[in-house]
Amino acid sequence: MNVARKRRGLSGIGAFFILLFAVPVMAEKAELLGTGHFEIPAWFKRSFLDLPEDVAEANKNGKRLLLYFGQEGCPYCAQLFNNNFSQAHIVEYTRKHFDAIEFNIWGDREVTDFSGNKMPEKEFAAKLKVQFTPTLIFLNEKGDVALRINGYYPPHQFLAALHYVAEKQENRGSFRDYLAKSLPPPAKGKLRTEKFFAKPPYDLSQSPGGKPIAVFFEQKDCAGCDRMHDEMLNHPAMRQELKRFHVIQLDRWDNTPVITPSGAKTTARNWANELGIVYVPTAVLYDAGKEVIRIDSFIKGFHVQSVLDYVASGAYREQPNLQRFIRERADGIREQGTTVDIWK
16 A cells, blocks of 8 residues: 655755765765765655565566665755756666665664564665665566665666666576676776785785775776776875775786685686676775675775774674764764865
């Protein structure tokens, strides 16, 4: 049953991420910049957040369910709504094939999951391990996950994701392969390099000094990779965070030999396939031989630095909520009198 209720749009201050729940600016704190302003479209479904009921209704209408997890002030959520969902063909395709439902990762509305359990939406988001906002989870007719996107995808990749799920391609192959077919083939040439990238051979089973490991998967002729090098990797604050890691760069399509943190011998291409690398650039962060988190969507400098700090400091062991860590980190910086711009 679909009953209209008063809607709450995510407008004003509020989440790769992810991202920052706005805090009232106190007199002693420096300014917080870069928050995103957006509204949830009126065509999103007005739901009681009873997921079995929502899936059944979507099935009845020949659609699938799209769950959006966000937070106020999130600049990447703003990109999703103000950039992707401002384009008529994307909106038309989404409305035709999906029932879209909004969840606030800090919200208290009651959600009924597929086991009949009831919980606040913030607890539901935590149960699904939502770390980045926006996170989009596409469900099939049985309520199983057909595709999950952690973070923001630009329009071309996002539309490919919509087609992949709407066409039920998850039963025919991975989204990685589907997306690769819709993108231009990797170009010839060289990767952009940095002095702090470690040189081969790449034996990641032993990290110098016991440092955590950052693996950057890139490819040639990659606009997103160029942006990362130009806007982020050369920033002093980013360089400072990366000093805490053993950092390597791999061509996602190359056969460069690699020994993984678990000790397996493979190649860059095969390892990327095993990890399900879909988007370049992607940074996969390891500590004590295990993957902690990855950055595999469009994200800017402050949030990349925060994710690096989250791993290098070991904070992830005590604080499972990346969003809360980023908020507290920003507050700490502002309390020292330094302005924080989360969109840089």
